[in-house]
Amino acid sequence: MKTMTCMQLGGACNEKFQANSVEDIAELSKAHGMEMFQKQDANHLEAMSKMSELMKQPQEMQNWFAAKKKEFDSLAED
Ligand SMILES: [Zn+2]
Numbered sequence: 001m002k003t004m005t006c007m008q009l010g011g012a013c014n015e016k017f018q019a020n021s022v023e024d025i026a027e028l029s030k031a032h033g034m035e036m037f038q039k040q041d042a043n044h045l046e047a048m049s050k051m052s053e054l055m056k057q058p059q060e061m062q063n064w065f066a067a068k069k070k071e072f073d074s075l076a077e078d
Contacts, residue, residue, distance in 0.1 A: 001018045001019065001020055001077065001078045002018065002019065002020070002025070002072060002075045002076075002077060002078060003016050003017065003018050003075070003078055004016070004017055004025055004029075004071070004072060004075070005017070006029060006032060006033075008068075008071065009025065009026065009029040009068065010029070010047060010050070010051050010054075010064070011029060011032070011033060011036075011044060011047050012036075012041070012043035012044045012046065012047040013036075013043065013044070015032055017029055017032070018078065021072075022065075022068055022069045022072040022073075025072065026065075026068070033047075033048055033051075
């Protein structure tokens with residue numbers, strides 16, 4: 001398992017997520033983002049609006065994801 005924070009995954013807090021792949025950790029961060037969205041947390045709303053801008057540009061999104069994958073791969077196992 002490896003650990004990344006909400007902040008490292010484009011979010012807005014230091015919540016930690018643990019997973020075996022970058023895809024899984026992205027899912028965890030997404031679920032957490034949805035929860036924060038429902039709570040109308042201002043910092044997460046801002047982070048999410050930036051992410052949704054990014055998602056409108058598939059190439060940018062791909063670059064972002066590739067960078068996160070690299071970051072994830074370079075982390076030490078817990
Ligand atoms: Zn968060």
